[in-house]
Amino acid sequence: MKLIKKGAEADIFQTQWQNNNAILKIRKIKNYRNSLLDTKIRKQRTIKESQMLSSARTFGIPTPLVYFVNLEKSYIIMQEIPGTPVHDLSESKIIKLSKEIGKLVGILHKNGIMHGDLTTSNFILFKKTIYVIDFGLSQKTIKPEDHAVDLRLIKEILNSAHAKIMQSSWKNFLLGYKSIVGNAYHNKIVKLVSDIESRGRYAEVV
Template sequence: MYLTRGAEATVKLENELIVKERVPKRYRLKELDERIRKERTKAEARLISEARRLGIPTPIIHDIQNSTIVMQYVPGTPLKHVIDESLSQQLGELVGRLHTGGIIHGDLTTSNLLHYKDRIYMIDFGLAFMDPGIEAKGVDIHVLFQTFESTHHDHEALTDAFCKGYRQTCENAEEVLERVKEIEKRGRYA
């Protein structure tokens, strides 16, 4: 059963496991396309595993083959449907750990977070990368705050709660949160 079909990958549920397969791009040379899909798949699996080592709940990787990742199915509810201030603070703590470990999620939205058994699971590391820099962390959080603002009426309270949690676990939280404000101003006047 297909769960999603995106521009980059298909995600299916097979035998209680998630099978994520990067789709071929016909506009690329076949050999180049295969290499890119394989490299991106390995990188995504590596970052999911690294995030888990940092204490971030993620699906467990069961197998990687070419451009396919087979991983644990987490039967959670997308965070966008259940988020409140308490969960937003918990999310801030998780993102702070992720960023302290140098991982940028790249698509930090409440659709890529699942709430299951009182935990928040991060999923879809397809755009994730390593970067210890303040700018990348700020952009990651800016994307999340934009999601809060566009989909949640109580976005200011969610943002404040997130920041409280982020400050508890990110070693340079104040600098990152200041950068988020700068990034927001850039977008406003562009």
């Protein structure tokens, strides 16, 4: 097994599963947490992630296939998507893909799922298809306020990690989002995003 990413929460290894290239994502023990609580959190997020990867695919979101789950050791073995995280693509590509990303987020929200960690590293482009990964913090929710939190995060990421293209990619994201959720819901969520920003806990992102 080859380690490909050491994250704050999980380590990612490249491996094989029945002759397919696969990814093993294992949630690490956090010694600063009470160990019973830690076990519970790792288990919960592993369950959530594997359930949502599968559930999202049923309504048309491209996600890696889940091959195997071990709840005791809190790891998931899933299909490897041998593409490139959107985060690492050229600026012009990110601008173009933002509309499709907006559509994917719209489809998630329309189906009552908040992703919970919408960063450009959690979308992988492979052969013209954008796959969504990293559902450990996702939630079943139809609350507009929760959906607004998703949008606020991706807006923040576009502003910080991709500052030069923020305006055009955010505009495209919203066009895609609106095409799925409709005008009225789009306007409602955009208003809630401004509310979150004006509450002052967050600086406004222009």
